Amino acid sequence: MTDSELEKFKKVLKDENLKLTPQRVEVFREVCNSDEHREAEEIYLALRKRDINVSRSTVYRTMDILYQYDLVQRMDIGDGKWRYEHWLNCHQHDHLICIRCGTIVEFINTQIEGIQKDVAEKFNYQLVRHVHQLFGLCKQCQDTPVSVK
Amino acid sequence: MTDSELEKFKKVLKDENLKLTPQRVEVFREVCNSDEHREAEEIYLALRKRDINVSRSTVYRTMDILYQYDLVQRMDIGDGKWRYEHWLNCHQHDHLICIRCGTIVEFINTQIEGIQKDVAEKFNYQLVRHVHQLFGLCKQCQDTPVSVK
């Protein structure tokens, strides 16, 4: 977590009349110091492992705030759990997801973004956001026999 | 539900050693006779409304079979519920979703499909399926003031 990230968080809290608590800072720190796409539960457990006790409720509530005020990105890959990722200093991007091992790779394609705008315009939709996920087998999983266990 | 749709369903059941029950046929009929994107619960309630009693469990189980054997399409728009749609005689397509009223419009863009293949290839992923959803405000919602209620 850089100073500027922390300042940005403090500013959001101040602007929204939310209090700066040690729990909120610890959750934000944990999120900043990873570039994975993690579930709230994983963030909760990572904190516990570091002997930082923040309740599960507070982790969920803090992730809501971070998402609400655009300090993290949130994604749903269809398994009923939200995954969060560090978002600051990072461009909008989409994901390639391995259906066997779960590896997530990020991609940016400006050509697709342009076409998305065209499609929305054609149907008179005012585009707000999009979800674009490509599911398949990563190289390693293509080369690994199915039942190794 | 056309005869050919029913025949297709019967063939799948036979091929997979699954039994042709009145409940399964009624669920499939309900799905075929609508072009909406509906939750299992909505399908269950629609059947009850028509005085066709199929248990909630059986509706869920049948939707699983229909999805499993590619007789319906399934989508997740991020609200924790699966939505199912009639799929036979219908091409792969993507969705524009209104974030206010929930209206869903379908679109097909072969150019994007081509780029998806390129992206997957570039990252050495063997593409299996994709999720592409554009969220925004439909024309009507853009023109309607927020708090009418």
Next chain:
DNA sequence: TCTCATTTGAGATTCAATCTCAATAAGAAC
């Protein structure tokens, strides 16, 4: 018609997420 594995229905269970509420603590006012 008989047999037996499959299916059904009702209710229990799961699990991520949200809610409740009493105890605690942030931070503004003095």
Next chain:
DNA sequence: GTTCTTATTGAGATTGAATCTCAAATGAGA
């Protein structure tokens, strides 16, 4: 620093979609 008000926390309860359990019912091949 002390006081005061209000937001926040933590523990556990609750929600809701989906899945599981198991006894009773039934499809379908013999």
